[in-house]
Amino acid sequence: MLAAYALRGLKAGLVAGLTFGLFVVLVASPLVAVAEERAGHHDTGGEHGDEHAAHVAVGPAELPASALSTVTNLLGGVGWGVLLGVGFGVAYYLLEPAIPGAGDSSILLLGAAGLVTVSGAPWLAVPPQPPGVEGAPLEARGLWYGAALLAGAAACLLGGALYGRLADAGRDRRVAVAVAALPLAALLALPVVAPAVGGSGPLVAAYRGVVLSGQVGLWLVLTTVFARLHRRGLDRDATVTAGPTVAPSD
Amino acid sequence: MSQSAPPASRASTVQDRIAAARTSLTATQLAIGTALVAGLLVLLVFAGEPAVHESLHDARHAAGIVCH
Numbered sequence: 001m002l003a004a005y006a007l008r009g010l011k012a013g014l015v016a017g018l019t020f021g022l023f024v025v026l027v028a029s030p031l032v033a034v035a036e037e038r039a040g041h042h043d044t045g046g047e048h049g050d051e052h053a054a055h056v057a058v059g060p061a062e063l064p065a066s067a068l069s070t071v072t073n074l075l076g077g078v079g080w081g082v083l084l085g086v087g088f089g090v091a092y093y094l095l096e097p098a099i100p101g102a103g104d105s106s107i108l109l110l111g112a113a114g115l116v117t118v119s120g121a122p123w124l125a126v127p128p129q130p131p132g133v134e135g136a137p138l139e140a141r142g143l144w145y146g147a148a149l150l151a152g153a154a155a156c157l158l159g160g161a162l163y164g165r166l167a168d169a170g171r172d173r174r175v176a177v178a179v180a181a182l183p184l185a186a187l188l189a190l191p192v193v194a195p196a197v198g199g200s201g202p203l204v205a206a207y208r209g210v211v212l213s214g215q216v217g218l219w220l221v222l223t224t225v226f227a228r229l230h231r232r233g234l235d236r237d238a239t240v241t242a243g244p245t246v247a248p249s250d
Numbered sequence: 251m252s253q254s255a256p257p258a259s260r261a262s263t264v265q266d267r268i269a270a271a272r273t274s275l276t277a278t279q280l281a282i283g284t285a286l287v288a289g290l291l292v293l294l295v296f297a298g299e300p301a302v303h304e305s306l307h308d309a310r311h312a313a314g315i316v317c318h
Contacts, residue, residue, distance in 0.1 A: 001270060002271040003283075020313075024313075025308075028308055028311060032308050069305055073305070073307070073308040076294060076305075076308075080294055080313050083294065086283065095267075096267065097267060119314055129317070138316065211313075211314045
């Protein structure tokens with residue numbers, strides 16, 4: 001059964017990843033290029049200097065290099081979708097009995113939890129940065145990303161567990177939802193404790209908006225496709241299990 | 251597989267699901283799944299080689315993964 005769920009996640013991840021890959025190529029890449037260009041004008045030397053020199057040095061071979069990077073970034077987007085999709089399928093298999101709601105709504109709910117875990121909580125600590133914006137060292141940001149991801153997962157699991165307890169105990173649904181929201185609200189402490197974030201201004205804000213909408217879209221496609229595949233899979237299981245009970249009778 | 255599937259699919263607790271996953275998963279499935287996820291993680295998130303990193307640069311930025 002787990003394999004079936006993981007396979008559904010893989011298929012949904014492929015679809016979502018392809019969408020996201022196109023988003024990367026058509027929307028994010030041009031924006032990154034703009035940010036890089038501006039950073040190149042403002043940033044003379046420093047730790048980013050050599051990387052921008054590498055981008056500039058591409059000059060004569062610009063066309064083939066950019067065509068290749070378009071393909072690799074498209075594939076990177078697909079890979080990101082597949083990674084999230086498989087993880088989502090496995091997580092949904094394991095957590096399905098504990099998720100409030102049933103069917104499509106539980107899938108959407110887990111998708112929201114996935115978005116909060118993989119992107120939302122980490123971005124509270126380490127917001128997406130366009131290239132060339134100064135910030136904490138890469139290593140430190142990576143560690144903060146990982147720590148915030150774990151905190152996000154813990155908050156989502158705790159919120160779900162609290163809701164389940166209270167709902168089972170016959171409490172009012174609104175009370176259960178309010179209590180379940182507390183661990184999630186605690187995540188809002190992340191920007192306070194995390195290292196200071198560099199970067200401000202319209203370009204950075206626009207960039208963050210684009211990145212956020214990209215991930216929201218990715219999760220929406222992922223959960224919608226997964227829900228459809230899941231429903232179809234359940235229907236097929238039902239006919240398969242109904243089949244043998246009919247067959248032995250004749 | 252089909253004879254044990256119905257109770258597993260209707261398992262009512264997370265513990266049942268974990269137990270069902272332990273018994274129903276073949277070694278091959280486990281190996282394929284682990285290799286796929288680990289490979290993608292390394293490639294997309296942890297790989298630091300300039301060639302790999304540069305070629306996935308925009309995708310990483312668009313996904314909001316930490317990047318230089």
